[in-house]
Amino acid sequence: xxxxxxxxxxxxxxxxxxxxxxxxxKNGSFTGADDQAGKIVARLQxxxxxxxxxxxxxxxxxxxxxxxxxxxxxxxxxIGYYAGLRRGRRQAKESQTNQDHARS
Amino acid sequence: xxxxxxxxxxxHAAVWSAAALPFVIAGVRKAGRILREKPETRLLxxxxxxxxxxxxxxxxxSVTGSCSHPTGTGLGAVLFGPPIMTLIAAIVLLFQAxxxxxxxxxxxxxxxxxxxxxxxxxAWAAYRAGKAAGLSLPTTLFISATLGNLATYVTTALQLAIxxxxxxxxxxxxxxxxxxxxxVTQIPLAIVEGLLTVAVGxxxxxxxxxxxxxxxxxxxxxxxxxxxxxx
Numbered sequence: 273x274x275x276x277x278x279x280x281x282x283x284x285x286x287x288x289x290x291x292x293x294x295x296x297x298k299n300g301s302f303t304g305a306d307d308q309a310g311k312i313v314a315r316l317q318x319x320x321x322x323x324x325x326x327x328x329x330x331x332x333x334x335x336x337x338x339x340x341x342x343x344x345x346x347x348x349x350x351i352g353y354y355a356g357l358r359r360g361r362r363q364a365k366e367s368q369t370n371q372d373h374a375r376s
Numbered sequence: 377x378x379x380x381x382x383x384x385x386x387x388h389a390a391v392w393s394a395a396a397l398p399f400v401i402a403g404v405r406k407a408g409r410i411l412r413e414k415p416e417t418r419l420l421x422x423x424x425x426x427x428x429x430x431x432x433x434x435x436x437x438s439v440t441g442s443c444s445h446p447t448g449t450g451l452g453a454v455l456f457g458p459p460i461m462t463l464i465a466a467i468v469l470l471f472q473a474x475x476x477x478x479x480x481x482x483x484x485x486x487x488x489x490x491x492x493x494x495x496x497x498x499a500w501a502a503y504r505a506g507k508a509a510g511l512s513l514p515t516t517l518f519i520s521a522t523l524g525n526l527a528t529y530v531t532t533a534l535q536l537a538i539x540x541x542x543x544x545x546x547x548x549x550x551x552x553x554x555x556x557x558x559x560v561t562q563i564p565l566a567i568v569e570g571l572l573t574v575a576v577g578x579x580x581x582x583x584x585x586x587x588x589x590x591x592x593x594x595x596x597x598x599x600x601x602x603x604x605x606x607x
Contacts, residue, residue: 274512274514274515274518274574274578275514275578277575277578277579280514280571280574280575280578281571281572281575283571284568284571284572284575287564287567287568287571288436288437288568290439290564291437291438291439291441291564292437294439296439296441297437297438297439297440297441300437300440300441300442301441301442302437302441302442302443303442303443304435304442304443304444305377305442305443305444305557305558305561305562306377306378306379306380306444306478307380308442308557309379309380309383309532309536309554309557309558310380310383312536312540312550312553312554312557313383313536313540316540316541316542316543316550316553317540320540321382322380322381322382322383323382323385323386323482324381324382324480324481324482325381325382326381326473326477326480328474328475328477329477330475330476330477336476336477339475339476340433340435340476341433343429343430343432343433343471343472343476344429344430344433344434346426346429347425347426347427347428347429347430347433348426348430349426350422350423350425350426351423351426351427351430354419354420354422354423354426355423355579355583357419358583358584359583362582362583
């Protein structure tokens with residue numbers, strides 16, 4: 273079952289979509305777990321203040337999502353290049369072998 | 377799993393950074409060795425890095441009603457060894473700390489310890505154990521990447537728990553609270569990462585068998601390529 277990529281990827285997609293239909297989690301706020309951890313810190317040690325703050329913060333959520341998208345796009349681009357190159361090489365090799373067979 | 381900037385007291389930040397440093401140095405050396413001895417695998421190395429780059433940028437919803445992200449470090453840990461993923465995770469975390477205010481420079485050591493050291497080593501150990509137990513390659517990859525991802529988030533929760541013990545129940549009490557946020561949210565996402573890693577592994581066996589073979593020669597032990605004939 274796990275050798276079938278169509279099955280594997282569909283299953284992954286279903287798990288990602290699950291929270292939107294599950295009654296228990298449908299109404300969640302879907303905020304980041306990192307921020308929630310910050311809130312727990314505030315509750316455990318009310319006097320704690322971060323002793324440094326980030327020296328540059330994206331000016332808005334839009335800019336932040338732009339940078340996140342950029343990160344994903346750069347990675348995807350490289351993966352796509354690698355995947356295409358490999359697939360092309362394998363197919364070239366296969367058609368080469370087929371021709372050799374046909375000749376002999 | 378990113379502990380935000382300034383959210384670890386100075387002493388903790390310093391200790392985690394010092395603990396992570398030797399692993400980063402080992403990663404740099406290992407990367408140099410791979411590029412020198414097997415330059416043909418550098419594109420696959422880049423692709424593994426890119427996989428971690430993409431996955432750690434995707435914040436996915438979880439059944440707990442909050443969002444978190446996969447790490448993508450299990451794949452490279454299995455293929456190239458954990459030290460390489462320490463280096464790649466360091467690059468990812470630095471990018472996010474500097475440009476996205478996600479994580480931070482003072483917490484870089486602690487975050488790297490979770491995502492770049494514990495996660496990849498757990499994934500690698502699970503992979504070796506699965507192979508030794510005779511499990512099929514996809515199953516082994518699945519367990520390996522899923523556990524590596526979970527281990528990263530458990531580490532983050534424990535790091536925070538040590539820094540902020542509960543006034544009443546101590547470190548154990550606060551560990552429970554942080555684990556509830558990080559580890560529970562992470563379970564479905566860890567499974568998603570496991571599945572994606574399996575998909576990539578299946579694809580590599582079909583299309584990149586020669587590179588996998590070279591990697592195995594380099595590392596001097598049986599790896600993915602032993603299963604090539606199965607695929």
